[in-house]
Amino acid sequence: MFVIEDEWHAEWIGEFSSRDEAIEELKRLAELSWDQKPNLCPCTSWRTCGRRYHLVEFDTAGEPWRSLSDEAILEVSAKETAWLQNTDVKG
Known part of the structure; x- marks a missing residue:
């Protein structure tokens, strides 16, 4: 399973x-x-804050779930929207 996490x-x-x-x-x-x-x-400082979206892959076969990978992918804020790293997911 894949999760988008801020x-x-x-x-x-x-x-x-x-x-x-x-x-x-x-x-x-x-x-x-x-x-x-x-x-x-x-948060209360939402006007100056932002989100940093990670894509996390989990192995859900057992309990607790085990994280297989965690990539910082996208930042969104009043300042900018930026794709991170050398990701190949850009629109």
Whole structure:
């Protein structure tokens, strides 16, 4: 299973059965304004804050789930929307 997680607020944004589905959601998030849900931050300083989306892969075969990978993919804020690293997921 793949999870999009906002690292800065420790929020899961969604669970996906494939990497491709999660990537499509990240592309959608990149197109949304920083001040609209789900990009809108839950904190009181939301106007100056942002989201840092990670794509986390879990092995869900056992309990507790085991993390297989964790990649910082996308940052969204009032300042900018930025794809991170040399990722190949850009729209």
